[in-house]
Amino acid sequence: MSKVKSLLSTRMGFFGLASILFWLKTYLVYQVEFNLGVSGAIQQFILLINPIAFTVILFSIALYFKKTKRAYIALFVVMAIASMILYFNVMFYREFSDFLTMNILLGSNNVSGAVVSSTVAMMRPWDIFYWLDFIILLTAILYKKKSPIKMDSRPLRKRYAVATTILGVALFAGNLALAESNRPQLLVRTFDRNYIVKYLGLNFFTAYDAFQTAQNNHVKASADESNLVDIVDFAKENDTAPNPEYFGEAKGRNVIVIAMESVQQFLIDYELEDENGEKHEVMPFVNSLFHDDSSYSFDNFYHQVGQGKSSDAEILGENSLYGLPQGSAFQTLGSTNTFHAAPNILQQEAGYTSAAFHGNVGSFWNRNDTYQQFGYDYFFDSAFYDVSGDNSLEYGLKDKLFFDESVQYLEQLPQPFYTKFITVTNHFPYPLDEQNAGFPTANTDDETINQYFATANYADQAIEEFFNYLKASGLYDNSIIMLYGDHYGISNMRNPHLASLLGEDQDEWGDFQNTQMQKVPMIIHVPGAKNGQVSHKTSGQVDMLPTMMHLLGLETKDYLFMGQDMLSEEHDDTIPFRNGNVITDDYSFIGQSIYDNNTGEEIQDTLSEEELAKLNQIQEDARKELGFSDDLMMMDLLRFYTPESFSNVERNDYIYSDQLKYLENDPLRSKSLIEMNGGQSTTDLYKTDAPELSNDTTEPAKDSEGNTDNKDQNSSEEMDTSGATE
Secondary structure, eight states: OHHHHHHHTSHHHHHHHHHHHHHHHHHHHHHHTOOOOOOHHHHHHHHHHHHHHHHHHHHGGGGGOOSHHHHHHHHHHHHHHHHHHHHHHHHHHHHHSSOOOHHHHHTGGGOOHHHHHHHHHHOOGGGGGGTHHHHHHHHHHHOTTTOSOOOOOSOOOHHHHHHHHHHHHHHHHHHHHHHHHHSTTTTTSOOOHHHHHHHHOHHHHHHHHHHHHHHHHHHHHHOOGGGGHHHHHHHHHHOOOOOTTTTTTTTTOEEEEEEETTOOGGGTTOEEEOTTSOEEESSHHHHHHHTOTTEEEESSEEOOOOTTHHHHHHHHHHHSOOOOSSSOHHHHHTTTOOOOOHHHHHHHHHOOEEEEEESSOTTGGGHHHHHHHHTOSEEEOGGGSOOOGGGEETTEEOHHHHHHHHHHHHTTSBSSEEEEEEOOSSOTTOOOOGGGOOSOOOOSSOHHHHHHHHHHHHHHHHHHHHHHHHHHHTOGGGEEEEEEEOSOSSOTTTHHHHGGGGTOOGGGOOHHHHHHTTBOOEEEEOTTOSOOEEEOSOEEGGGHHHHHHHHTTOOOTTSOOSOOOTTSTTOOOOEEOTTSOEEOSSEEEETTEEEETTTOOBOGGGSOHHHHHHHHHHHHHHHHHHHHHHHHHHTTGGGGOOOTTOOOOOOOSSOGGGHHHHHHTOTTGGGBHHHHTTTOOOGGGOOOOOGGGTTOOSOOOBOTTSOBOOSSOOOOOOOOOOOOOO
16 A cells, blocks of 8 residues: 555656546546447447547646646646536537537637526536546645645656657557547548547547637638539539429518427427326417418428537528538628528518517627628517516527517518517426416426426417417418427437337437437418428428528529428438438438338348448438538638629628617618508507516617617527537
8 A cells, every 4th residue: 555655646656547537537428428329349448448548648748847836736737627628528418419619619608698507407416526536636635744645846857758648649549540440531521529539539529629620710711713613513413493383382472480499390299198197289389380281391301400509500491501510600600601591582582671580699699790691681689679587588588578579570671571580488498487387297307308398388379479460460461481490409318218208118219219309390381372281201401491482483593502492393302410410211321320211220231232332322422412511611612602693792781789770761661561551550469478468568668779678688598519509
């Protein structure tokens, strides 16, 4: 024992102990917190050793300090930073099944109160173990008299520090060689961050991601028109001829898009059984729309978002492009990139006015700047609503109040208009105050899942109230209303706890089931149409914009879209996910596995080499599509490409906070609902049972510019995949 104490009281001994403890802690996190898809003895061995190399390299920094205190302080600083990176990734992964990236960290200033709320929600009692090594070692050094471990005041020769660093590099080289033998081209085909962490470790991923971020910034600066050649060819081949049965069916109508926060497809027609055995339909109104004769609905429609979550859904739905491999395109590129987005396309091709509505701060996801780049005429964020007191929850204005307060601005928009409403109440971790409670909660061992159904029901009621207003005001018959789920509500980590409610076996739950859970509702409601249908074809959010344009009678062939018209007979059923997985009507390509969609069974081992090669080519082609989209976005290539009927966006000469005076003096104001109604407001036609308004019939107070005077603006949304939030 005395020899051990003596060894630990040397710098190298203490360094070795710190390295071993951090290595074991990281491996414990891999096993307990992350789902890395490890299979086979070789992958298990790689997972065991991959934390060692970078731990040795990072911790060896402390060995270069000659002075005793500086050396030990340096070691603890490195330990603290490495532990924070590890722990923040643990919390992030618990909800979003993904890892923090540099773009997320750099954009985190936009994620305010919700980060705190989400962080607390992600904490677990056993998290103390992830800091135990740091606490024990720091205590041992600080309590000199009682501790068996002493600081070593003897200077360490520099060659020992250099040798330790070289040892770490050698260990990493061996790790990389072993990883490449099991997963060739690991760093070339980086579609899934899980692979990099599984094979090379979390610390390497963090460093590699930082390098890639810097490299991508350089790529954008060096891009030119020549980078567009292959993408233009792809877009022309990818464009589909519109179905003449539907082309122009909604020509000239207003467009109203409702982003249904965190609503998944399994909620459609779902009935939740309460403790008395009575069943309750979770989203009865949305269900009725889904099956309406005037609706084109899709039950195999997938969200395709990455770490940008709701903002990625907006990129997909309004640009027919994918979000970035890492971080949020809104945050990273939204202030400067050129976009061919729905608001500007409709304005230039058909004279539409555009407006976005969101009961949270406009700085979140950098929406203020990005919407200017998209060509939005108006953006009503929390500054235009009364979000004080119990009107808001963690993530913004409650949906019923949000729609109610929005119509005072909606009625002033010149028609035809393109509008987008972003709901927030059905948002992780799904809180609902007592005055709005009433719908049963589920009975699982996960409180987040239990609350999810109640907030979804609340959102359904809010949407129904808004539809009632549209009908009462006369807007309904002259509009096309698109409703879509923006991304998953229940994460992969929680899905097994949901299994029993879906009639599935929790023990049988796996990657295939997780992928199927990425379906979200897609409803295109065209009042008066009689040929509505529920389509079973596989489609995704990237298809929304070309579908909408064809319904409005607008051609898409001149645009560089990655998606296709879902109503076209030529629509391709191949749908890529941001992580490189691919879905078709018949197959699911998940990581290195291929599943039969009908049986849910892995089939790659039953296929001939020719069949396997053919299917693998489908996956590669889909990933190539992601690559084209990434090039367009990250190189800002649309600045070099202008369709014949389109010119580049000119930003408004006013900021959104000053927009009301421009709205009041809009040269096309005579086409607004309120002016066509003889100047009489339609706000009294809005009927809501929101309890917050039961004793308050007054309008929100306005400042001198006409903005709502909010004394307690809510500025939070959930950090969702993922510091990406929402």
